[in-house]
Amino acid sequence: MNTVPPEDMFRVLGDAMRLRTLMLLRSLELTVGELAQVLGQSQPRMSQHVKALQEAGLVRRRKEGTAVFLRLGPPARVQPIFALLDAWAETGGETPLFAADRARLKAIRADRAAEAQRFFERNAWRWDELRRLHVPDSEVDRVIDAALGRRPLGRLLDIGTGTGRMLEQLAARATAALGVDRSPEMLRFARARLAERGITAELAQADMYALPMEDGAFDTVILHQVLHYAHHPEAVIAEAARVLARGGTMVVADMASHDRDDFRRRFAHARLGFTDQAVLDWLTALGLEARVVGHLPGELTISVWAAERRPARISAVA
CATH class of the missing domain: 3.40.50.150 (Vaccinia Virus protein VP39)
Incomplete structure (x- = not known):
């Protein structure tokens, strides 16, 4: 695991888009394109955010065929951040953007599930x-x-x-x-x-x-x-x-x-x-x-x- 000083870690997380990215990846592995779709960003801009998170050890890439999925970094690196965010949310401090992002993420989950369901319905026989x-x-x-x-x-x-x-x-x-x-x-x-x-x-x-x-x-x-x-x-x-x-x-x-x-x-x-x-x-x-x-x-x-x-x-x- 690369060692990033705390001040650099918080500097990376000082951008709301990167915090929102981490919260989304907490729920589901996503591609850069899917993240851009949920967060309303262009793919090049989203790639810059992902690069910063990756350099901080907060995000990893998983290549599978021609697709590249993003997932969270090691638990020891990301869990303290989520613990802080969860504690903040319990005091009423969660940003409404997190909830809105989760709602849009549901649409991606639904699209994926519907695609598989259509395949099963066509091919069950x-x-x-x-x-x-x-x-x-x-x-x-x-x-x-x-x-x-x-x-x-x-x-x-x-x-x-x-x-x-x-x-x-x-x-x-x-x-x-x-x-x-x-x-x-x-x-x-x-x-x-x-x-x-x-x-x-x-x-x-x-x-x-x-x-x-x-x-x-x-x-x-x-x-x-x-x-x-x-x-x-x-x-x-x-x-x-x-x-x-x-x-x-x-x-x-x-x-x-x-x-x-x-x-x-x-x-x-x-x-x-x-x-x-x-x-x-x-x-x-x-x-x-x-x-x-x-x-x-x-x-x-x-x-x-x-x-x-x-x-x-x-x-x-x-």
Whole structure:
């Protein structure tokens, strides 16, 4: 981390546009163009503000394909600033501009979500076919089985269940199985599929960022080809970890990092895959014991990661 004297740090933050930029990036990774749109700036002017914030270590760039996303700098650098701003807001000192920026940011979130939703609605009927373009289902199933072992799965949650294929594969090993998805069209296909095959499982509409379940409610949690649709994948993993019981297992299967930038347009992907290090870091930061299970090369490589939450310790009786 570069060391910037406090006086230089406050000089950088003395521009209201830079403070507003930090507050926006606190909620969502954004491109320079999106920041310019929300803040009513030209892209060249916005780039100057971003450069100053980057030199102060407050903002970092993340390149993905041809796109460059901006995110906050290290927590040790930015959290004291947010703590100060939050304390100021509690005394009634928050600038109205922050609230107005958040409202405009909602429009960008809505645009992104609507684009993905339109894709799901158009392609729900051939969803499984699209997923098989990368690696055959049987190969992915084999590695997921290896990650889970042969133990009973207990209470099973499939986040982003799509057409219910994971429930079809795993529900028989669970004491109860639930699949959730944001798309009503996907859930309609999942219900028909599971009913046709005689699979006993529940389905419900839910947001992967805010699951309507209690902490520790599930023994097994699956995230299969879900994260690349998330603009905040670490937040999705954190929510999945929240509902994972002690002694439980989470399995994440998704694309390895790639450079197929056309997938954003063709398939509404928000992220171009993930490195092992990124996923393992997110999982271990949540107190889980994480590992790489395997990589399956195809048109794109599919990676499988697993994590366990340690069982509660049993105190010895004296």
